[in-house]
Structures are given as structure tokens and as C-alpha cells.
Amino acid sequence: xxxxxxxxxxxxxxxxxxxxxxxxxxxxxxxxxxxxxxxxxxxxxxxxxxxxxxxxxxxxxxxxxxxxxxxxxxxxxxxxxxxxxxxxxxxxxxxxxxxxxxxxxxxxx
Amino acid sequence: xxxxxxxxxxxxxxxxxxxxxxxxxxxxxxxxxxxxxxxxxxxxxxxxxxxxxxxxxxxxxxxxxxxxxxxxxxxxxxxxxxxxxxxxxxxxxxxxxxxxxxxxxxxxx
DNA sequence: GAACCATATAACCATATTGTTATTTATATA
DNA sequence: TATATAAATAACAATATGGTTATATGGTTC
Numbered sequence: 697x698x699x700x701x702x703x704x705x706x707x708x709x710x711x712x713x714x715x716x717x718x719x720x721x722x723x724x725x726x727x728x729x730x731x732x733x734x735x736x737x738x739x740x741x742x743x744x745x746x747x748x749x750x751x752x753x754x755x756x757x758x759x760x761x762x763x764x765x766x767x768x769x770x771x772x773x774x775x776x777x778x779x780x781x782x783x784x785x786x787x788x789x790x791x792x793x794x795x796x797x798x799x800x801x802x803x804x805x
Numbered sequence: 806x807x808x809x810x811x812x813x814x815x816x817x818x819x820x821x822x823x824x825x826x827x828x829x830x831x832x833x834x835x836x837x838x839x840x841x842x843x844x845x846x847x848x849x850x851x852x853x854x855x856x857x858x859x860x861x862x863x864x865x866x867x868x869x870x871x872x873x874x875x876x877x878x879x880x881x882x883x884x885x886x887x888x889x890x891x892x893x894x895x896x897x898x899x900x901x902x903x904x905x906x907x908x909x910x911x912x913x914x
Numbered sequence: 915g916a917a918c919c920a921t922a923t924a925a926c927c928a929t930a931t932t933g934t935t936a937t938t939t940a941t942a943t944a
Numbered sequence: 945t946a947t948a949t950a951a952a953t954a955a956c957a958a959t960a961t962g963g964t965t966a967t968a969t970g971g972t973t974c
Contacts (some may be wrong), residue, residue, distance in 0.1 A: 838921090839921060839922095840920060840921085850920085850922095851921085851922075851923080851924095853921095854920095854921060854923085855922090858922080870921095872920095873918095873919060873920050873921085874919095874920065874921085875920075875921065875922095
């Protein structure tokens with residue numbers, strides 16, 4: 697199954713930040729709560745909170761409340777989906793065929 | 806080999822746009838020049854030019870001038886690298902160990 | 915050389931992103 | 945109930961992104 701460009705771009709945007717990539721790396725080792733992540737980074741608690749929220753919206757992580765803490769876990773399946781989607785982008789042969797029919801293709805040599 | 810978070814994030818940012826993903830899909834079928842890409846999208850020639858330039862900076866495409874045209878081709882290797890990097894993010898066990906030593910880990914239940 | 919076509923760059927604008935501090939909400943505990 | 949801690953949200957600022965139109969650059973052809 698191919699993934700729509702807009703949807704794939706949205707998930708890639710969620711991934712495309714060094715802080716969020718580092719958070720995912722940490723979650724790959726074990727689930728963490730926000731207060732554990734904060735001292736690892738040089739940014740504020742609300743900044744971390746917004747980053748994990750962004751990851752959650754993209755379904756790259758899941759949250760579980762445990763008492764006063766909210767633990768985040770990685771969604772490995774979602775990450776695999778991205779790798780798959782990148783190697784199976786939608787087939788646009790039709791677009792190029794239309795271009796040819798309109799005489800807009802460039803042939804040289 | 807793992808990829809630095811900043812570098813990986815930069816390449817993912819180059820990928821994280823529906824127009825650029827669609828351009829990559831088209832290039833997967835065959836090399837295209839800018840003037841072929843323009844009529845496929847609803848945006849101006851300079852906009853397309855900037856998108857391919859962004860992809861080139863991230864080494865996701867390569868350019869070859871042929872007469873007055875500049876043909877762009879996909880760099881499949883780079884795309885494979887991204888998939889690999891996502892499944893082999895840097896190991897941050899050390900960071901979590903430091904956290905433990907500082908008594909900042911949260912244990913509940 | 916002049917005119918033409920393809921592409922890149924410049925200057926600009928609207929919106930998105932990523933951080934901040936202050937405050938609110940949720941839960942645990944004295 | 946009052947207080948403390950964890951996390952989320954609000955309001956804001958600086959910068960990045962993605963588009964525009966106008967112009968410059970590179971190459972071809974008359």
C-alpha cells in the first residue's frame with residue numbers, strides 16, 4: 697500500500713528534527729516520561745512536552761499515564777511504515793504519460 | 806554506521822514536503838528537467854527550481870546539464886541510507902546511564 | 915550580435931516551526 | 945484541604961519554509 701504524499705510529508709516533518717530523533721533513540725532503549733527527558737536536553741519542559749506531542753500526533757510514540765507521570769513509548773511499526781513508504785512511493789507513470797500526450801516532454805541527443 | 810541527528814534531520818527536512826516527494830516519485834520513473842516538472846505542479850518555475858535545489862543539497866538528486874536543459878536524477882542510495890539510518894539511530898544508553906547515576910530516573914509501580 | 919528558451923537567483927510576503935516564560939490541569943501526599 | 949510535582953497549554957518572539965514576481969545567467973539558434 698502506498699502512502700499519500702501529504703500524509704507521508706506530515707510524518708516526515710514530525711521526524712525531521714534533531715531533538716525528536718534523539719527522543720526516539722532514547723525511547724528505543726526504554727519508555728521515558730517527560731521529566732526524564734528534560735535534563736538530557738538543553739531546552740525547557742514545555743519544549744519537550746511539545747516535541748513528544750508532535751511525535752504522538754504522527755503516531756510515532758504512544759503515551760501511558762502512570763500516576764503523576766506520563767510515559768512515552770516508541771511505535772516501531774510506524775517507523776517501519778515510513779521506511780516502506782519511502783521505497784514504495786505512489787506510481788506516477790500516468791502523470792508522465794499525460795505530459796507526453798501534451799507534447800511537453802523534452803528529448804535531447 | 807549511524808548518522809548524526811542534525812544531519813539526518815536535515816535530510817528528512819528535505820524529504821518532508823509533498824511537492825518534493827512527488828518530484829522524487831517522478832524521478833524514480835525517469836530523469837526529468839525543470840520545464841517538464843513545472844506543468845505537473847500548480848506552482849511557478851522558480852518554486853520548482855528551489856525544490857530540486859533543496860533535494861540536491863540533501864544529495865537526494867543529482868543534476869546533469871544537457872544543452873539548455875538541466876536534468877535531475879534520483880540518488881536511490883541516499884534514500885536507502887535514510888531508511889537504514891532510521892532503523893539504526895545512535896545508541897544513547899550512556900545518556901540514560903548518566904541519568905540513573907544522577908538519580909533522575911523515575912521508577913513507579 | 916540579437917533573440918529566445920531554460921534555469922537560477924533576488925527580494926519579498928504569509929505561514930509554520932521552535933523556542934521562551936507564565937499559567938493551568940492532573941495526580942499524589944502531608 | 946493545602947501543597948508539591950508532572951505535564952500540558954497559552955501567549956509570544958525569532959527564524960525557517962514555501963510561495964510569489966522580477967531579473968540575471970547559461971546556452972542555442974537565427
